[in-house]
Amino acid sequence: MFRRLWEMTEGHRKALGGALLLTLAAAGLGIAQPLAAQALVDALTAGQPARSSAAVLVTLLLAQAAVGGSAYYLLERTGERFTRRLRTGLFAHLLRIEIPVFDRMRVGDLLSRASTDVLVLQEAMTQVCVQLAANLIVVAAVATALFLTDPLLMGLVTGMLLADALLVARISVRVGHASTRFQAAVGRIAAEAERVLGSLRTVRAYRAEERELRALADAADEAYAAGLHRVRLTAAVNPLAEVAVRSAFLLVLLVGTVRVSQGNLSPGALVAVLLYVSQLAFPLGQAIESIAAVYKLKGAADRVQEVYACPAEDAAPAAPDVPAAVSGAPALEIRDLAFGYSAHTPVLHNLTLTVPRHALVALVGRSGSGKSTAFALVNRFYQPWSGSIRIDGRELADLAGPQGRGALPAWRSRIGWVEQDCPVLHGTLRENLLYGAPDAPEAELWRAVDLAGLQGTVDRLPDGLDTEVGERGSRLSGGERQRVAIARAVLPRPRLLLMDEPTAHLDPASESALTTSLGRLRRECALLVIAHRMSTVQAADSVVLLDGGRTLASGTYHELLQSRPEFRRLVGRSASVPEPPGPG
Numbered sequence: 001m002f003r004r005l006w007e008m009t010e011g012h013r014k015a016l017g018g019a020l021l022l023t024l025a026a027a028g029l030g031i032a033q034p035l036a037a038q039a040l041v042d043a044l045t046a047g048q049p050a051r052s053s054a055a056v057l058v059t060l061l062l063a064q065a066a067v068g069g070s071a072y073y074l075l076e077r078t079g080e081r082f083t084r085r086l087r088t089g090l091f092a093h094l095l096r097i098e099i100p101v102f103d104r105m106r107v108g109d110l111l112s113r114a115s116t117d118v119l120v121l122q123e124a125m126t127q128v129c130v131q132l133a134a135n136l137i138v139v140a141a142v143a144t145a146l147f148l149t150d151p152l153l154m155g156l157v158t159g160m161l162l163a164d165a166l167l168v169a170r171i172s173v174r175v176g177h178a179s180t181r182f183q184a185a186v187g188r189i190a191a192e193a194e195r196v197l198g199s200l201r202t203v204r205a206y207r208a209e210e211r212e213l214r215a216l217a218d219a220a221d222e223a224y225a226a227g228l229h230r231v232r233l234t235a236a237v238n239p240l241a242e243v244a245v246r247s248a249f250l251l252v253l254l255v256g257t258v259r260v261s262q263g264n265l266s267p268g269a270l271v272a273v274l275l276y277v278s279q280l281a282f283p284l285g286q287a288i289e290s291i292a293a294v295y296k297l298k299g300a301a302d303r304v305q306e307v308y309a310c311p312a313e314d315a316a317p318a319a320p321d322v323p324a325a326v327s328g329a330p331a332l333e334i335r336d337l338a339f340g341y342s343a344h345t346p347v348l349h350n351l352t353l354t355v356p357r358h359a360l361v362a363l364v365g366r367s368g369s370g371k372s373t374a375f376a377l378v379n380r381f382y383q384p385w386s387g388s389i390r391i392d393g394r395e396l397a398d399l400a401g402p403q404g405r406g407a408l409p410a411w412r413s414r415i416g417w418v419e420q421d422c423p424v425l426h427g428t429l430r431e432n433l434l435y436g437a438p439d440a441p442e443a444e445l446w447r448a449v450d451l452a453g454l455q456g457t458v459d460r461l462p463d464g465l466d467t468e469v470g471e472r473g474s475r476l477s478g479g480e481r482q483r484v485a486i487a488r489a490v491l492p493r494p495r496l497l498l499m500d501e502p503t504a505h506l507d508p509a510s511e512s513a514l515t516t517s518l519g520r521l522r523r524e525c526a527l528l529v530i531a532h533r534m535s536t537v538q539a540a541d542s543v544v545l546l547d548g549g550r551t552l553a554s555g556t557y558h559e560l561l562q563s564r565p566e567f568r569r570l571v572g573r574s575a576s577v578p579e580p581p582g583p584g
């Protein structure tokens with residue numbers, strides 16, 4: 001733990017050292033005040049001039065206030081800087097964590113790690129670090145003075161305090177464990193709250209408020225129990241210093257009195273030793289509290305460390321000189337692709353498909369046949385087990401810059417992606433459209449608006465492109481969100497547009513607007529569309545039929561209709577196409 005604490009201080013050690021020196025200086029100025037007060041009182045009682053003694057005392061008071069204030073400021077500023085650096089680093093890592101990690105970790109818990117756990121570390125790093133060091137130095141100074149006065153009594157006091165420290169260390173380990181449980185429980189509360197608040201409409205629609213409240217209350221109870229356990233242990237640790245100092249005081253009084261009566265110690269030396277022992281109480285108490293607090297750091301440090309241990313994508317920007325497209329190569333070529341989310345359970349088996357340039361290819365298949373998984377692999381959210389994916393004739397590795405870095409951003413810059421639920425981010429319509437190309441000129445923006453058929457919506461909105469769209473685009477209709485998602489995807493002029501059609505019903509006007517948009521987009525780039533609508537399947541140049549993660553067949557709509565019963569069944573199931581008339 002202490003090694004970890006030391007590692008955490010990297011980059012802040014000078015400031016912490018400065019804060020420590022100032023804290024010690026303030027303590028020294030505090031210790032000197034009784035001497036000045038004594039001199040002042042002696043002078044007043046003796047009827048001597050007391051101006052200089054009073055001036056010394058006032059100077060000491062003011063200097064202590066100034067030095068103590070500076071120490072506090074320096075320490076807190078270092079803590080805030082530490083937190084800022086840790087949070088920024090943590091978010092930089094969180095934003096790059098590989099997508100598969102999010103299949104097993106909860107977003108709310110990750111957020112809690114970046115907020116509350118970081119604060120625990122800040123407390124450990126600043127207050128504890130400096131307080132502990134400063135108090136231990138004060139204790140050592142007092143112990144030295146004690147040793148010089150009477151080594152035997154000093155030995156007695158040290159023995160008692162060491163026994164006390166061992167007991168404190170034992171309990172502190174348990175404080176650490178309780179703290180780990182507490183931090184984990186706080187993470188679970190955050191994860192539950194994120195789940196519930198993120199689906200508030202579903203919660204209301206199913207009248208699940210009470211059930212959800214119980215789940216949240218259970219998580220809060222868990223945090224309460226862990227917190228209470230920690231408080232009990234801390235309450236047991238804190239008075240130990242007082243007990244140890246009082247016991248040492250009594251022991252010194254007993255042994256010292258015997259030694260005075262035997263003539264082995266002067267009464268004055270005994271008074272001095274007793275004064276020193278009483279001076280130990282405050283710094284020792286604080287040092288003991290700090291030791292317990294250091295153990296609290298373990299849980300938080302482990303949780304933050306777990307985030308850093310999650311594999312992350314390369315942070316390098318796209319290489320400036322990525323190779324041009326291979327002449328004559330299709331926009332997308334997938335060969336023998338195999339992949340599964342967990343080992344030994346393949347979801348895609350030897351998937352093969354080609355999207356020629358400026359072609360519209362429809363990907364169809366039953367639910368669960370692997371269409372969205374194929375898209376996730378083209379986006380490189382997951383790495384294939386085997387097989388190849390080429391865009392413009394280039395594999396991912398061909399796009400790597402110096403030191404083999406920057407391939408992923410270069411790869412993704414060639415792809416536009418329209419997700420099925422068309423997520424729109426909080427902010428204005430303009431901010432949403434510029435998301436993939438923040439520096440796009442106004443003319444490009446309007447070109448994308450036009451291509452997506454969004455012009456009517458922009459004209460209708462009160463502030464046009466500067467209208468706020470609400471949390472997750474709640475102020476837009478489903479069809480409008482889809483057009484926003486299309487405009488956003490085409491603005492950076494991708495080579496290939498992946499589009500996951502919404503399964504929800506679109507009215508005939510929106511459906512025909514979508515078909516018109518597809519026709520226009522085709523002039524701009526190649527399109528691979530997960531098609532749920534027959535109008536899209538019929539408009540496609542070719543159709544790829546997936547079944548159980550395999551390419552079952554590909555061809556035009558009419559070819560597949562004639563040759564593949566599976567396709568006929570799929571089409572027959574579609575509500576958009578009437579069942580072919582049966583015999584008789």
Ligand SMILES: Nc1ncnc2c1ncn2[C@@H]1O[C@H](COP(=O)(O)OP(=O)(O)OP(=O)(O)O)[C@@H](O)[C@H]1O
Pocket residue numbers: 103341347365366367368369370371372373374
């Ligand atoms: N993140 C994931 N982790 C584990 N399994 C997953 C994950 N995503 C999808 N699957 C599984 O992979 C299989 C293929 O799912 P996929 O979403 O690719 O199908 P789909 O053809 O797009 O279905 P739909 O038309 O219903 O959207 C399914 O069995 C699904 O349960």
